Amino acid sequence: MFANIYRQHSERTANLKQKQEKTRKEFLNSSDQFTRHVIDRLNDDVAECYVNEKKIDTATKQLTNQSTVLVKQSQAWIQLIDQFTTAVKELGDVENWSKIIEKECLTITSALTNVHKDLTIQ
Template identity: 30%
Template sequence: MQQQMEMEERRGSLEVYLLRLVEDYHQNTNLIRENADVLCFPEKSTKAALRAAQRVSELLLDTVNGGVQVSFTNEKLIEAEIRALAVTVARYLKQTNQWLATSHSMNSILKEIGDFENWMKTMDYECKSINAALKKICNS
């Protein structure tokens, strides 16, 4: 019984070995055929090389264009933000100019009030001076 088991194990390992041998043969045969095609038919390898180069070129172009497209999109967003900021700045500039005009107007009014107060003080002093002079004249 044990001999039968050993025989079966040997057969199993022998079958595995033979299968590996057949697989290696097929792989080597395929490699030889591919190399033979390159040597016998150089136009096939040239066409394959051209196709590969074209594919690489397309991939590189897609990569570069993707970056350019992102940059272009970002540029458009930045330009829109700049336009919005320019509008906001113009609005604030107009508002600031209005505030400055109002401030100058208020300063002018305060100056006029100050001038009027000064004029009133001058008039009061002059009236008091005239009053004092008249009292002096009347008393003399």
């Protein structure tokens, strides 16, 4: 009788151990699959971030190059405008100088005319 009870107990214990081992293996397999799925999903996100980072780097380099070109063009335009402004000022100076010369010539002509009149009157 005790032997029979002991045998039944041993069989139940062995069955429980087998079920527990089977459940443990299923859990490990399931957790392994879950972990792989999560890692794959994270890797996809990381790969997408990496691709986006490369695109941003490329765009940044292009923008930097374009900005450099724009700065050089702006500096060239500023130099041209400065040269143009200087030329306009010089033209203004020439015009002013020519008006002064014209007035002086008129003054000299008037003085010579007066001298000539004075000489002819005497």
